[in-house]
Amino acid sequence: MRKLRLLLFPFAGVYYLVTLTRNKLFDAGILASKQYDVPVICIGNLSVGGTGKSPMTEYVTRLLKNNYKIATLSRGYGRTTKGYKDVAATSLATEVGDEPLQFAQKFNDIDVAVCENRQVGIATLLNKKQTPEVIILDDAYQHRKVTPGFTVLLTAYNDLYSNDYLLPAGNLREPRSGSQRADVIIVTKCPGYLSKEEQHKIKSNLQPTERQQVFFAKIAYDDCVYSKSGSAQLHSLKVHNVTLITGIANPKPLADYLSSDGLSFEHKSYGDHHNFSSSEIAELEKLDCILTTEKDYVRLRPQLKMKHLYYLPIKVEFLSDNQVFDKKLLDYVASFREE
Structure with missing residues (x-):
């Protein structure tokens, strides 16, 4: 199957030009991207397929929810509805999507919403009587019309974006250079033990910028x-x-x-x-x-x-340095209270 997809490389070249041009226009400010006066955290990836976005969203939610009023905003993949919808524990997955419904049933003390237009979704959340203090965007890495304050990029241990190709030849939604927008990169679904030598090889493969820190995490089962x-x-x-x-x-x-x-x-x-x-x-x-x-x-x-x-149930566990990741995120959110 992989060899057959490689035959689609000419189409991947077209996709590369389209997505690269789009990103350049946003980077140059020619296409508008909105920033907000509240902490906006984006969790996403460069590829289609599972990198563990939902358990990472839950990790960040647990980290912050005892000290801040949290809202999560997702597209609501697979739902039959359109536009903005608040998600309740009694909602149907067909109406709001399975992952947002999972969040709503697990956390009764946060706001959960879906909206394919993240600007509309954020504006609606901020117009609520009880305004969220932190908004977590689930799977919004390519939604460039919103500029997050803190971006978490996920890549799976067995399917690193640095080894992949653009659609339709591979699974990447945008060129690998898009990884430079992230504040941190997390290699997910790692084996329980990963030597420092292998971690160093993976970091070299990913080629993070000087400002980016790479973390390693595994899936833990209940x-x-x-x-x-x-x-x-x-x-x-x-x-x-x-x-x-x-x-x-x-x-x-x-x-x-x-x-x-x-x-x-x-x-x-x-x-x-x-x-x-x-x-x-x-x-x-x-x-x-x-x-x-x-x-x-x-x-x-x-x-x-x-x-x-x-x-x-599953959850994210860092192999090490989780205190470093937690502090980076907590410091970012706390900076808004200091302003």
Whole structure:
């Protein structure tokens, strides 16, 4: 498949010229980009596919929410609605998108909103009676009409943007030079141990600017699985015939983790943000026990009546230097209170 995509290099050249020109126009101020008087944090990537934006958004939310009123703003990928919408824990994924709904159900003390136009979304949030003190933009790296105050660029350990090509030959949404807009770069989905030598090689490969710092993080899995009736130890599922259902960009790390933990399961993999049809739901209802991801769970739970439907939460853990990252972010947000 990769070799076939390489045949599309001439089209990638056209895409390169279009995206490079667009970025140059924004950099030169010919295309307007709006700045704000509140901290705006952007979390995104250069590529299509999963780099762990949602767990990183949750990490930043947890870091700040006890001291600031937080709002997250996403496009709401896969939703059937348009325009600005506030997201409640009772919203449907089809109306607001699965990841924003996941945020709303997990954090009841923050504002969660979706809007494909980030300027409109930010303006609406800032016109609320209780104005957010910090706005976190989820997956908005290419949304140049907003100039964030702090930008976090994610790249997956096994799929570094420095080794990739532009669409359609590769998975990059814009040229690699776009990485220079980031304040920090985080290599996500790393193995649990990564030697200093390998970290140095990756940093050299990414070629950060002098002002950019590179961090390394892994995905950590919860000890328990969760359902509408509560939590249970992952090992307790061994008494069932478990089917792993995934609608994410790269389910392999999750499947590998479950296998390494000794869980026996069948795996049904669907496309990222998959909307399950009525016939697919009917087939899933026949299964004994379903284990899924958290964002798949928010889509499946309203449709499935089965008793044994569980999800396994994940979170970001830094391999080291998390205090350095936390301080950089906290100092940026605190600087607005000092003005």
